[in-house]
Amino acid sequence: MELQSIMTVHLNPSLPRFSSLSIPISLSNPFYSKNSTSALRLSISRQSHFNPKPLSVSSAAASSAIQTDKKDRLPANVKVTETKEPNSRVRLSVEVPPIVCQDCYKRVLDEFSKQSKVEGRALKDSVQIGTKFSEMDEDFSPQDFLSYVVIVDVAPEVKWMSENAYKNLKVVVEIDNEIDAQRASEAELRRRHKALGALKIVTDRGLQQYLKTSQVGDVAVLDIFATTIGKDNSGGEKIPFAEKKGFSFDTEDGDYLIPGFLNSIIGIQRGETKSFPLLFPESWKQENLRGVYAQFTVECKELFYRDLPELNDSLSDKLLPGCSTLSQVRELILQRCREVEQTAREQATDNAILDQLCKLIDIDIPQSLFEEQGRQLYGARLLELQASTKLDEQQLASLSSEKAVNEFLEIQRENITNMIKQMLSVGEIFKLENLQFPTEELVKEVENSVAEFKRHNQEYDEEHIREQVQDILEGAKVLEWLREHADIEYITR
Known part of the structure; x- marks a missing residue:
């Protein structure tokens, strides 16, 4: 693909025999087919100085001189700088914009793909x-x-560890006792009742332990600091996750913190500081803190107790608008908690099935697929962070940098790899079991997604949306099939 240009050099009038001289110049041009040519005349005066002079060659303008069915997609300018040199020589420095280079590169690969x-x-x-x-x-x-x-x-090819491995699936699903509808409904009623009470300052005692049978828990405002303890009992590094300032601690929620924390601060008074060692359990959610000894320092900034109204029918409408009796409040809250419990059980079951599928397949994952999925995951998390935290331009630029993305890909390598395994195994099962979903459902979901993009005035690729919706519908169908055919055991933790 070349642009054949003719450079016409006008010499001094005193030399009439060489009034003009035509010199062919070849410039790489991505906008034309290999048979296309264009006459581009560059007039250079003999009186010009030796300083470089820029000359812009518009690809869009040049393309108008060529009869082609293809629309010029890149109205970019190829910059040519002209410098006159001794011995009747002219130097032309050509600067091709990045978008032109990218287009040339893509066209070469497209042609390769065809052949x-x-x-x-x-x-x-x-x-x-x-x-x-x-x-x-x-x-x-x-x-x-x-x-x-x-x-x-x-x-990549999906290789099952054994024939029909997914058909003989055995799954153990762990259910957190917190999602138990009965327990959850009692906790929710308690939370709503506490919200109707008033906080009053404690002046004559320290923090009291919550006794379910006789009292309401205290609320303390704490500053918490923590450092690791070395093998020689020396001070270690700070633990940022465990540090909190102005933390509102309800003694009724003591079970949710590190074991031993509540007992270590019982009796603490306003303005007092306590220091004590604790061990993070092996079941702790942050893996890097499991089994770590830490020295905690806690300062009590404020101490309150709750003054609650008596729990009876008179509070019904305040506890849940529209209710007239306490029993009605309890029943409606329990009903909602049962719905939440069912959703949580289904989600936990799906997660357990997908985790089990990862162990049953062997896949050689291409780097391009790994990066695509990883970058999508990072982008989704960045959007969530933006929605929950006000990031300034500098913070956003730092989090969006290639370095930040690559660090995320490396840290989340195992998680991203498992996500890809799950996606590919689900697609394989959908194909092997000849599963289907109504075309109308696909069309409807795509239309809903497009409408959502339009409502927020955002750009979208309808084909990409269709692919994503199809993956979601296929996944739902496969999980439904697996739930029906798998041996599932539920245990409460």
């Missing part, structure tokens, strides 16, 4: 030239073959 057949399904946007351009330039000769390497990621 080559790769075993397996090539992944979208994974094709890349593997040979360095410096090597191609060094090896290039008009008389010889030009060789270069093209790398393509293909859809």
Whole structure:
């Protein structure tokens, strides 16, 4: 693909025999087919100085002189700087915009894709030239073959550990006792009752332990600091996760903190500081803190007790608008908690099934697929962070940097890998079991998603939306099939 340009040099009138001289110039041009040419005349005066002069060549303008069915997609300018040199020589420095280079690169790969057949399904946007351009330039000769390497990621093959492994699925689902409808409804009623009470300052005692049979818990405002304890009992590093300032601590919620914390601060008074060692249990949610000894320092800034109204029918409408009796309040809260419990059980079951599928397959995951899924996950989490936290431009730029993304990909490598395994195994089961879903459902969900994008005035790719919706519907169908055919055991923790 070349643009054949004619440079016309006008010489001094005193030399009439050489009033003009035509010199062919070849400029790489991505906008035309290999048979297209254009006459571009660059007039250079003999009286011009030796200083460089920029000349802009508009690709859009040049394309208008060519009869082609393709619309010029890149109205970019190729900048040509002209410098006159001794011995009747002119130097033209050509600057090609990045968008033109990218388009040329893409067109080469597109042409390669048309003429080559790769075993397996090539992944979208994974094709890349593997040979360095410096090597191609060094090896290039008009008389010889030009060789270069093209790398393509293909859809990975799903290999099951055993035949029909997914058909004999055995799953153990752990259910947290907090989602038990009866327990949850009692806790919710308690929370609503406490919200109707008044907080009053404690003046004559320290923090009291909550006794379910006789009293309401105290509320303390605490500053909490923690450091690790070395093997020689020396002070270690700070534990940022455990540090809190102005933390509102309800003694009724003591079970949710590290074991031993509540007992260690019983009796603390306003303005008092207590220091004590504790051990993070092996079941702690932060893996890096499991089994770690820590020295806690707690300062009590304020101490309150609750003055609650008597729990009877007179509070019904305040506890739950529209209710007239306490029993009605209890029944409606229990009903809602049962719905939550059912949803939580289904979600826990699906998660356990997907986790089990990861152990039953072997997949060689392409890097392009890993990065695509990882970047989507990072983007989703960044959006959640933006929605919950006001980030300034500097913070947003830092979190959006390539370094931050790559660090996330490395830290979350195992999680991202499992997500891809789950996605591919679900797709494979959908195909093997000849599962289907109504086309009308796909159309409806796509239309709803498009409408949501339009409502928020956001750009969208309808084809990409369709692919995502199809994946979701396929996944739902497969999980439904697996729940029906798997051996599932529920245990409460």
